[in-house]
Amino acid sequence: MSQNPLLTRRNAIQNALFSSLLPAFIPSKALGNSEQQAVSNRVSVALIGAGGMGNAHLDKLLGRRDVDVLAVCDVYEPYRNKTKARIGEQCAAYSDYRYILDRKDIDAVLIATPDHWHALITKNAAEAGKDIYCEKPFIHSIGEGRPVINAVRRYGRICQVGSQQRSDAKFRYACELARSGKIGKVHTVHTGFSGAPKGGATRVVTPPPGLDWKMYSGPAPLVPFQADRFGFNFRWFYDYSGGMMTDWGAHHNDIAQWGLGMDDTGPVEIEGFATFPTEGAFDTATSFEILYTYANGVRLRCSNLQRGVRFVGTNGWIFVDRGVLEASSPDILEIQLGANDVHLAESAEHHENWLNSIRTRQLPICDAEIGFRSVTVCHLGNIAIRLGRKLNWNPQTERFVGDEEANRWLFRPYRAPWHL
16 A cells, blocks of 8 residues: 555545534534434444554443444554454454545544554544544654644544543542642642663564564664564653653643643743663663743652652642542542632543544543643653753743754654655
8 A cells, every 4th residue: 555645635625625614513424424324423433553552442442332343453463353353243454554544434543553653643544534532642752743733623633632531530620629729829740650661672583473563663763673662562662652751641741731720831941860771672761750840830740759640739739640539638628619610621431532522523631732732741851861951841832942952852753655
């Protein structure tokens, strides 16, 4: 299949004009010109990436009466075949995601590939008229964000980013309390999660049967195959991910942004330090401590120490993690928020929120812009610890101030012929 853009210029213009004429409430199925399907309100979905996370997402979709999973794509044949068998006879299997995007009967795609593929597939899916659920981290480099968001907006697509803690009542309530002043003026947020592991197989071996290593690498550098570059451990290579800073930072730093009311901006200063593996193939930070400062003086401290998110104010603190909600005083957690307090968007379940957004054409709880801003915090931290110096950031221009060396880190070059 050609690696040229998916749409001709004429088709892209026609699709953009057509989308601009559609009323906002049309169900996604109606875009496929099927009146019967539009009335039934069913959503046809394809899974792109059928490893562990892909099948975890599939658990949320299979068995729903309002969802048809019609296709699966993976570059590893055993994953692809096993997931196809799990879905059923109606499911087609592909090794190249572009075949899925060519299908007119598919409304939406769920992207659960390694991180370095997220931006390109999301942009291509938007251009092909598909709604999108993209696993976090949303982008692999800061420079990918704006082109992807522009495509999502231009083609009128719904894009949910998989920072699912926004669909957890404990996290929402913690953010509402912090933003409503219930612990006084918030001056510091602590986020924590473990560092990446050391090690990683260095021996060059033959890829396992059924793995298309060249397609797996995609826009990343094509290097000799090492076993830990494939599977769960791809997270510990900067070629494909950002280590724990983007893997878990895309969750906890996202909540910090939400609780500070910073969804449309970010920090202005970043400094920190880290340790990195000295042996083995892994190259992401094993320990780190990063200090972010926002324009209003609030500080975010991110480290590999205590896991979770702690908002610290002049009158107390609130700590939240998965299944945990604590405060400096038990009375804080008994507060009933009033009409004049901050009430954030509610979502009981992240995939349900996405499907409802597809039908209503209303933005999901973790829209593309939010996912981009939150993971930008993580990428800024990675750049600072790798350069080893304090950086000044302009959230409006999305550039480092007076530091062209740092600005060269904003986009990871794509391996030809792939391009964003």
